[in-house]
Amino acid sequence: MTTQTVLAExxxxxxxxxxxxxxxxxxxxxxxxxxxxxxxxxxxxxxxVLTMLCLGVFYVLQAGPFIGxxxxxxxxxxxxxxxxxxxxxxxxxxxxxxxxxxxGQRTAAVLLGLGFAGLVGSGLYRALHxxxxxGLEQANAEGNVQGIARLLFTKYVFAFELTSALLITxxxxxxxxxxxxxxxxxxxDQVATMKARFRPGNYPGPKPGPGVxxxxxxxxxxxRLPDGRLTERSTPDILPVRELTAEETSLKGTDKK
Amino acid sequence: xxxxxxxxxxTLADFGKDPWWLVLGKIVFAFVFGLLATLLxxxxxxxxxxxxxxxxxxxxxxxxxxxxxxxxxxxMAFKEDILPRTADKVVFFFAPTIxxxxxxxxxxxxxxxxxxxxxxxxxxxxxxxxxxxxxxILACSxxxxxxxxxxxxxxxxxxxxxxxxxxxxxxxxxxxxxxxxIVAVFMTAGTMxxxxxVAAQAHGTRLSLGGWEVAAPGWYAILLLPSFIIFFIATVxxxxxxxxxxxxxxxxxxxxFMTEYSSLxxxxxxxxxxxxxxxxxxxxxxxxxxxWRAPAPITTFWAGANSGWWPMLWFFGKVxxxxxxxxxxxxxxxxxxxxxxMRFGWKVLLPINLxxxxxxxxxRSIEDWQSRDRLLATAIGAGVLLLxxxxxxSRRREPRPTLQEQVNSRPHGSFPLPPMDxxxxxxxRTKRVVAERExxxxxxxxxxxxx
Numbered sequence: 222m223t224t225q226t227v228l229a230e231x232x233x234x235x236x237x238x239x240x241x242x243x244x245x246x247x248x249x250x251x252x253x254x255x256x257x258x259x260x261x262x263x264x265x266x267x268x269x270v271l272t273m274l275c276l277g278v279f280y281v282l283q284a285g286p287f288i289g290x291x292x293x294x295x296x297x298x299x300x301x302x303x304x305x306x307x308x309x310x311x312x313x314x315x316x317x318x319x320x321x322x323x324x325g326q327r328t329a330a331v332l333l334g335l336g337f338a339g340l341v342g343s344g345l346y347r348a349l350h351x352x353x354x355x356g357l358e359q360a361n362a363e364g365n366v367q368g369i370a371r372l373l374f375t376k377y378v379f380a381f382e383l384t385s386a387l388l389i390t391x392x393x394x395x396x397x398x399x400x401x402x403x404x405x406x407x408x409x410d411q412v413a414t415m416k417a418r419f420r421p422g423n424y425p426g427p428k429p430g431p432g433v434x435x436x437x438x439x440x441x442x443x444x445r446l447p448d449g450r451l452t453e454r455s456t457p458d459i460l461p462v463r464e465l466t467a468e469e470t471s472l473k474g475t476d477k478k
Numbered sequence: 479x480x481x482x483x484x485x486x487x488x489t490l491a492d493f494g495k496d497p498w499w500l501v502l503g504k505i506v507f508a509f510v511f512g513l514l515a516t517l518l519x520x521x522x523x524x525x526x527x528x529x530x531x532x533x534x535x536x537x538x539x540x541x542x543x544x545x546x547x548x549x550x551x552x553x554m555a556f557k558e559d560i561l562p563r564t565a566d567k568v569v570f571f572f573a574p575t576i577x578x579x580x581x582x583x584x585x586x587x588x589x590x591x592x593x594x595x596x597x598x599x600x601x602x603x604x605x606x607x608x609x610x611x612x613x614x615i616l617a618c619s620x621x622x623x624x625x626x627x628x629x630x631x632x633x634x635x636x637x638x639x640x641x642x643x644x645x646x647x648x649x650x651x652x653x654x655x656x657x658x659x660i661v662a663v664f665m666t667a668g669t670m671x672x673x674x675x676v677a678a679q680a681h682g683t684r685l686s687l688g689g690w691e692v693a694a695p696g697w698y699a700i701l702l703l704p705s706f707i708i709f710f711i712a713t714v715x716x717x718x719x720x721x722x723x724x725x726x727x728x729x730x731x732x733x734x735f736m737t738e739y740s741s742l743x744x745x746x747x748x749x750x751x752x753x754x755x756x757x758x759x760x761x762x763x764x765x766x767x768x769x770w771r772a773p774a775p776i777t778t779f780w781a782g783a784n785s786g787w788w789p790m791l792w793f794f795g796k797v798x799x800x801x802x803x804x805x806x807x808x809x810x811x812x813x814x815x816x817x818x819x820m821r822f823g824w825k826v827l828l829p830i831n832l833x834x835x836x837x838x839x840x841x842r843s844i845e846d847w848q849s850r851d852r853l854l855a856t857a858i859g860a861g862v863l864l865l866x867x868x869x870x871x872s873r874r875r876e877p878r879p880t881l882q883e884q885v886n887s888r889p890h891g892s893f894p895l896p897p898m899d900x901x902x903x904x905x906x907r908t909k910r911v912v913a914e915r916e917x918x919x920x921x922x923x924x925x926x927x928x929x
Contacts, residue, residue: 263631267569270624277617290613298620298653302627302646309631309639364609366670421891 238282249275262308266301273297284357287366424454431455487677488593488602490609496601503596504605508585515801516752520547523805530809551745559741564634573632574739574746577625581754584618587611588760589673591770591789603770603790604673611672612660615761616653619716622754623649626718626725629747630735641734644816645718645725651820652715652722655827659709662702662838663765676769699766704834706766708827710803713758715823718751719804721811724819759800760793767796 252272259265273296280289360368373381409417418425431440444455496504521536525543528535536543561567591603608614623646630642664670667678679696699706715722726734736747763769770789772780782788814822840859844852879887885895 261566263566263569267628274621286608286610287613290610290617293617294613294620298617298623299650302620302623302650305627305631306643306646309627309643364669366609419893421889421893425893 241278241282245275245278249279262311263305266305266308270297270301273301284361285365287369428454431457487680488589488604488607488673489677490607490671490674492593492602493604493607496599500596500599500601501605504603505586508588508590508605509582511590512582512585512753512756513749515756516749517547519752519756519801520550520748522801523808526802526805527809530806554741554745554748557741559743560738562634562738565738566632566634569628569632570738571743573625573629574743574750575625576628577622577750578746578753580618580622580625581750581757584615584754584757585760587614587672588757588764589676589769590793591787592785594787602673607671607673610670612664612670612675612765615672615757616657616660619649619656619754619758620653622750625747625750626735629739630725633735633738635738637732638735638737641725641731641737644731645735648718648722648724648819648823649716651823652712652827655708655823655831656712656716658828658831658835659702659705659712660765661835662705663698665835665838665842666698666702672764672769675765676771679768680771697766697768702766702838704830706762708831709766710762710800711827713762714804714807715819717754717758717804719755720808721813722819723813724816727813729813755804756797756801759797759804762800763793763796767800769793 249272252268252270252275255268256265256272259268274293277289277292277297280286280292362368363371417423431442431444441456441460443451443453446452521544524546525536528538528543536546540546561570586605587607589602589604589607593600593602595601626645626649627642630638630640630645633639663675667675669675669678675698679698681696718725724734725731726736731737736744739747770784770793772783772789772792783792837859841856844855847855
C-alpha cells in the first residue's frame, strides 16, 4: 500500500504496474470498441463489462483500492446487471439494423468520434504531462478507506446526503408510477376466495357439460340439473338456440319401403 | 508467550514479500483446496442427506460411499455435450467458466492460518491481503451472478431465461443484506482486510462488571449476533442453495439456468456451486467465527494452539461445520415460494439490519462516555424499547368463531354441508366377506369385535 502510494507520487511506474497496465489497457480498448461494434445488445453490454472491470483494476493501480472495488461491485455487478436484465427481456434476436437512415451518417460518426477522441486525448496529455501527484501520501495517511470515509462524513456530508435523497426520490417515484395500488379490502386471501366460492348463488362445482343423452349428442342440448330443470350454463353462449320445425323432425321419405 | 501470539498475526505489511514460487504454491493450494472441497463436498452432502432423510445413497454402498464422486465425475464426463441450436455459442461456452473463476478467486483473500515458516520464509498462510479484501469477496460474488445470468440467457429457451432472471434478482437482493451485515463487522473491527478482521477477533474487550474484569468474547458471531444470522442467511441465498434454490427450482423451472447444460459444462456449474458454498463458509468463518483461531476453551489449556500450522486444523473444522449446516438446511427445509423469498429479503432482513446498525453505531458513539452515563443512556434506550414492546397496540382480532357457529351463521341457500359428526358406515361388502369367513377357533377376547 505505502509502496504503491510512494510510487504513484513519484510519477515513476513500477514493473508490475506497467505490465498490468499494458495487459489491461488494450483489453479495455477492445472492450470499448467491441461495445460499439457488437450488433447484439447483450454482447454490447458484455464488452462494456470488460471495460469496466479493467477500469476497476486501473483504479486499484492508482492507489485507490476502495474506488476500484466499488467500481466493480456497484457498476459492473449491480448496474450493468440491471441493464442486462432489461436487454434480456427485449429478446435475444433484437439486433441493430444495418440500414443507414441518414446518408453518410456512419462516416461522419467515425470522423467526429476520432476527432473528439483526439481532442480529449491531446488535451489530457498536454494538461497532465509532467504533473506530479501531490498530497497522495497525506490523503492515504490513515489508509485509503479511512481517508474516503473522513471526507464523506465531514466535508462532503451534505452533498452526499443530497445525492442519496435524490436517489431515494427517484426510486420511490419509479415505484409509485409503476406500482398498482390495491386496497387492502380488495385483496382476497385464500380463505376469502374459498368463502366466496361457496356463497349462495355461486355454484361451487365444475359446470355441467352440455347434454349427451340417448336422444341427442349435440353440444347445443342443455344439461339437466338434479331436479330436472335444464341449465343454460351448460351450453356455449355462441350457439344459437334453435328449435326444429315439425317439417324438419318428420321423416324425409327417403327410406326404402 | 503473549508476545509470541502477537507475532503470529500477519499485518498488511507482511504481504507482497514472497518469492514467486511461494506465491505460486499458495495460489495452487487455494485452488486445489476449492477443488478437493468440491469432490469431498458432493460425497459429504449426499451421505449426510442420505442419513438425514433415511434414504439410500452413499450411506449404503461402497467403502463409506467414497466412490460416489468418482461415479458422478465419470458420468458427467462421458455424457453427450449438447449445444442447443438457438444458443449463443460463445456466451454459452463462457458462462460456466465465469461462475467457477469468480467462486475460486474469493479464496485468494481468505486467511487459512497465521505466519508460518515455509523453507525459511516467514510468510502468512494466505494468498494475499489488501486493505479492501472483504470488498474483493463481494466483488467476486457479484461477478459470479454473470455466469448464471448469461448461462440462462445464452441457452436460448424460456426456462433457463426465467431461471437466470430469477437468480439475478435474488442475488442482487441478498447481496444488499449481506453487504449491510458486513458493515457491522467493519465498524467493530475498523478494517476491511481479512487478516485484520481475524486479528481483531483475537481478544474481546475487557468489561468491568461490578469490580470484576470480564473478557467479553471476541468472536463477532457472538458480539454481532444479528449480523451473523443475517449474513449466513444471505450467503445461503447468494449461493443458490436450498431452501433458496429458486433459480433451479425443478418443480417450476425444470432446472432453471442449467436446463440446457450437460456434460462438463454442467459439471462446471456444479463445481462453482460447491466451491462457492465452501468459499462462503470460509468467509463466514473469517468474518464472524474468529478465522483460524482456536475456539475458546482450547487456548485456555494449550497456549500454542494459535501458532504454527495448527490453526489450519481449527479453520478447516469451522468450515466443515458450516458446510454441514448448509447440507442440514438442504436436507430439512422445503423451498420457499419466490414472492415469500423476496419479501423475506427486502422486508425482514434489510430493515432489521438497518436498525441493528443504527443501534450498534449508537453504542459505539457512547463508548468513551463515563461508565455511569453510558449505563444510563443504554438503560433509557432499552427501557423505551421495552415500553414500546409492552404497550404496542396489539393487532389481535376477535376470537375466531367455532366451526359450528360458522356453520350456523351461513345464509339460507348455501351449498349443503355434510353433518359435522358424520360417521362413515361400514361398507356392505366388508360385512359380507366377514360373514362368509370361517369362524376362528379362538375364544373371543373382551376387545374383539367385527370389522
